[in-house]
Amino acid sequence: MTFPLPDMSPAPSTPQCSAKGCRTDAVWVLAWNNPKLHTPERRKTWLACEEHREHLSTFLGVRGFLKDVVRLEDWEEPEG
Template identity: 45%
Template sequence: MGGAPEHRYTCSRARCTAEARWAIVWRNPKIHAADRRKTWLACEAHRDELRDFLAARDFPLEVRSVSELEEQNEQ
């Protein structure tokens, strides 16, 4: 009880311990070069909230499934 989550990826939303199924890949163009990307992980419940937070700031972003991101990183 109270141990680590039983899944590989956890949602990036504060205090959320749900399994992340989505990757939100983004950058802040004011401080990041065009090739610099950051990734937030999101569960089903927080995907839209995290995406909307970044979109409201006009940050370029993409939403991908975690499995798609893993496949890309394996190449």
């Protein structure tokens, strides 16, 4: 029996879009929270390029998860 080898390619030097299959540099941070799993102050993040910002925002928004969309250059992680 053989098993696939893990991906040993180096990590990208710049943050990349979280959309499946996209390797474009990220421009946006989508801060979200699943209220069934996370405390109200907790923020998870997805990164988005210009092309995928609306799609990813809509995906999170229809579920009531999206909390904020901020340009990557302006993003400051919440303390704690």
